[in-house]
Amino acid sequence: MRSVKKPLETKSxxxxxxxxxLSDKSLNAFLRKLIKWNLFExxxxxxxxxxxxxxxxxxxxxxxxxxxxxxxxxxxxxxxRSLVAMMTDFWCLQSPNENFELFQKENQxxxxxxxxxxxxxxxxxxxxxxxxxxxxxxxxxxxxxxLMRGTVFEKSGxxxxxxxxxxxxxxxx
Numbered sequence: 570m571r572s573v574k575k576p577l578e579t580k581s582x583x584x585x586x587x588x589x590x591l592s593d594k595s596l597n598a599f600l601r602k603l604i605k606w607n608l609f610e611x612x613x614x615x616x617x618x619x620x621x622x623x624x625x626x627x628x629x630x631x632x633x634x635x636x637x638x639x640x641x642x643x644x645x646x647x648x649x650r651s652l653v654a655m656m657t658d659f660w661c662l663q664s665p666n667e668n669f670e671l672f673q674k675e676n677q678x679x680x681x682x683x684x685x686x687x688x689x690x691x692x693x694x695x696x697x698x699x700x701x702x703x704x705x706x707x708x709x710x711x712x713x714x715x716l717m718r719g720t721v722f723e724k725s726g727x728x729x730x731x732x733x734x735x736x737x738x739x740x741x742x
Contacts, residue, residue: 573614575724576632576700582611609633609656612700630704631660640698649695653721654687657732660703660719680715680738687732700724713740 583604604611614630633656702722709716714737721730 573630573632573702576612576634576702579612579614579632582613582631607636607638609639609659610636628704628706629660630702632700632702633660634700635698649697649699650689652697653689653695653701653730656701656703657687657719657721657730657734658682658685660705680736682734682736683714684735685732687730689730691727691729695729701729713738 610633612632614632635652700723702724703719704722705717705719707715707717714735717734717736719732719734720728721732722728
């Protein structure tokens with residue numbers, strides 16, 4: 570795990586959106602929907618990275634946990650793996666979206682999932698209410714296809730899972 574601030578040392582995506590009154594065009598549709606759905610609290614490592622205002626391709630990283638409204642529903646203690654697996658499905662599209670924003674800005678189509686796999690690296694039960702750092706990269710991107718890889722860390726820095734997503738994004742040209 571790279572040097573990253575702890576989750577409560579960073580602003581949430583929702584706090585930044587409210588503070589800076591970001592227009593719809595400065596935040597991609599996927600992230601606006603994540604805020605609206607209120608499933609996860611999201612604390613990105615870098616707001617510039619989250620808003621795709623960076624020049625270089627680097628791993629995307631964001632802390633995620635369930636929101637207060639989700640915490641009020643009863644999570645069985647053993648549901649941490651299910652929750653982490655579900656979060657990998659949400660974070661698998663951010664890095665490919667960044668690539669499309671940098672290299673194919675004119676392609677406004679939404680990417681589709683072709684294959685998704687998650688490998689857990691611990692036999693321990695995962696806390697469904699804990700913060701997890703999701704770090705993703707998309708280094709394979711060709712012929713309307715992409716391959717994204719991600720890693721999930723606990724606050725202690727221990728890697729608990731890796732995941733891979735193959736996807737497709739049609740190009741209208």
